[in-house]
Amino acid sequence: MATLLHIDSSVFSTGASSSRAVxxxxxxxxxxxxxEGTVIHRDLAAQPVPHIDAHSHTxxxxxxxxxTPEQAAAFAERVKLIEELESADAVLIGAPMYNLTIPSTLKAYLDNVVLMGRTAGDAQSIKGTPVTVVASRGGAYGPGTPREGYExxxxxxxxxxxxxxxxxxxxIVPELTMAPANxxxxxxxPLFEASRERALDEATTKAKQLAQKLAA
Structure with a gap:
């Protein structure tokens, strides 16, 4: 049966997080x-992965x-994350916008799993794997908006x-999530509420379509 790797990076709990809700x-x-399938949930806010250091990078x-022993130990941790990613039939990522970009915990995760010659470069060991990203943001940064250049x-x-x-x-992009609080x-x-409902509908539709595709 299919395996879904579910990664969250919001610092807020589900009740307070737009990305986690979706x-x-x-x-x-x-x-x-x-x-009968498997879901692996990696909560990067609760259990952040190590940032890349000189040993794991080199x-x-x-x-x-x-x-060296230090390199071997650091690299082994990267390999665990890479193998977990490679084993997934589909990946779901919650990526809220913090100060115009992704949370540092998600950046640390990506720095660990991007490995030239294996996941990246000519090899691309997860090539073709469906990845759905819930990119929530407090304002509007889409095409044609004043802040498009800050996306x-x-x-x-x-x-x-x-x-x-x-x-x-x-x-999937829930927007204007700061509207109720600001x-x-x-x-x-009203635009936030419409965006939220649209995002939840998209999550339902995309999850069904992907599950059916992988089950075929």
Whole structure:
């Protein structure tokens, strides 16, 4: 049966997190469609992975036979994350926008799993794997908006996940999530609510379609 790797990076709990609300909806539908399947949930806020250091970085560009004990230990942790990613039939990522880009915990995770010669470069060991990213954001950064030029979440993740890793990438984008909490955005609350409902509907639809595709 299919395996879903579900990665969350919001610092907030599900009740307070727009990205987690949508990833949970996706995951719930997935499990309904795949009751015998496996879900691996990696919560990067609760259990962050180590940031890349000199040992883990240089180990990725050298022959394992030449690794120092420090390099070997650091590289082994990267390999665990890579193998977990490679074992997934589909990947779901919650990626809220913090200060115009992704959370540092998600950046640390990606730094660990991007490995030239294995996941990236000519090899691309997860090439074609469907990856759905829930890219929530407090404002509006889509095409034609005043802040379009400040959108560094989808642009960055497209470069890493689609271009570097060769994943079959799809986005769900709940916008204006700060509207209910920010009096200055009060008039945008209806647009936020519409965006939230659209994102939840997309999560349901995409989860069903993907589950059925992998079950075929």
């Amino acid at each position: 990833t949970d909806a996706f995951r719930r539908i997935w499990q309904e469609q795949h009751p 180990a990725g560009f050298s022959d394992p036979a030449t690794h 560094y979440v989808q642009n960055y993740l497209s470069a890493i996940l689609a271009d570097f890793l060769g994943a079959d990438l799809d986005f 009096p200055a955005m009060a008039e945008l609350v």
